[in-house]
Amino acid sequence: xxxxxxxxxxxxxxxxxxxxxxxxxxxxxxxxxxxxxxxxxxxxxxxxxxxxxxxxxxxxxxxxxxxxxxxxxxxxxxxxxxxxxxxxxxxxxxxxxxxxxxxxxxxxxxxxxxxxxxxxxxxxxxxxxxxxxxxxxxxxxxxxxxxxxxxxxxxxxxxxxxxxxxxxxxxxxxxxxxxx
Amino acid sequence: xxxxxxxxxxxxxxxxxxxxxxxxxxxxxxxxxxxxxxxxxxxxxxxxxxxxxxxxxxxxxxxxxxxxxxxxxxxxxxxx
Numbered sequence: 104x105x106x107x108x109x110x111x112x113x114x115x116x117x118x119x120x121x122x123x124x125x126x127x128x129x130x131x132x133x134x135x136x137x138x139x140x141x142x143x144x145x146x147x148x149x150x151x152x153x154x155x156x157x158x159x160x161x162x163x164x165x166x167x168x169x170x171x172x173x174x175x176x177x178x179x180x181x182x183x184x185x186x187x188x189x190x191x192x193x194x195x196x197x198x199x200x201x202x203x204x205x206x207x208x209x210x211x212x213x214x215x216x217x218x219x220x221x222x223x224x225x226x227x228x229x230x231x232x233x234x235x236x237x238x239x240x241x242x243x244x245x246x247x248x249x250x251x252x253x254x255x256x257x258x259x260x261x262x263x264x265x266x267x268x269x270x271x272x273x274x275x276x277x278x279x280x281x282x283x
Numbered sequence: 284x285x286x287x288x289x290x291x292x293x294x295x296x297x298x299x300x301x302x303x304x305x306x307x308x309x310x311x312x313x314x315x316x317x318x319x320x321x322x323x324x325x326x327x328x329x330x331x332x333x334x335x336x337x338x339x340x341x342x343x344x345x346x347x348x349x350x351x352x353x354x355x356x357x358x359x360x361x362x363x
Contacts, residue, residue: 125315166357167354167359167360168357176357180315205355205356205357207314207352207356218313220317220318221318
């Protein structure tokens with residue numbers, strides 16, 4: 104049993120349809136060169152019976168993986184209406200172009216509205232301060248404790264005078280509490 | 284607009300499992316919406332199974348299509 108065909112769903116060749124285009128241009132081009140490139144591209148679309156409804160330039164973005172030799176690319180999104188028998192020619196035109204690294208050309212519904220999404224920002228944690236001097240490998244627990252005391256004294260010595268330290272040492276040595 | 288919280292670990296969820304896209308009345312899933320697509324991708328950047336995410340079949344198909352489109356445009360990686 105044959106299905107009933109909707110009169111609205113039948114698409115004749117040459118009829119206009121809505122599409123979304125996404126281009127990735129190579130990042131080495133200058134801003135003026137990319138603008139000229141896009142202007143020429145829009146002109147090419149209009150020459151072949153298309154109209155540009157919306158254009159959104161995302162700017163330079165880091166790619167998730169390398170494409171050819173490029174790490175970054177300039178993303179541009181177009182919403183266009185085109186005659187439906189022009190798609191193959193457009194795809195070939197974009198494939199031949201060396202400045203276009205990648206492209207996506209998909210049809211959208213007639214009531215499609217372009218929405219701009221924002222990526223979730225990752226909150227960077229404050230980095231822990233790295234220790235100023237690398238710790239020396241310690242053999243025993245006692246040795247490590249000794250080292251700690253010496254480092255503390257050194258730190259204090261920078262601030263306090265060396266003479267005051269000498270006096271303190273003398274007092275300690277003269278004292279009767281010491282049992283050497 | 285209130286922020287949508289995607290619960291992608293519904294395997295052990297109590298009660299009835301519900302598709303997050305159905306509850307938020309999202310008919311279409313856009314390939315440019317990387318913030319939501321990231322929730323449905325594995326640690327190895329593979330598409331998560333419906334068994335774990337609790338997404339309904341119609342939305343899972345749309346989701347897979349959107350993720351594949353995003354991968355083609357280098358918005359998402361193929362592998363980690």
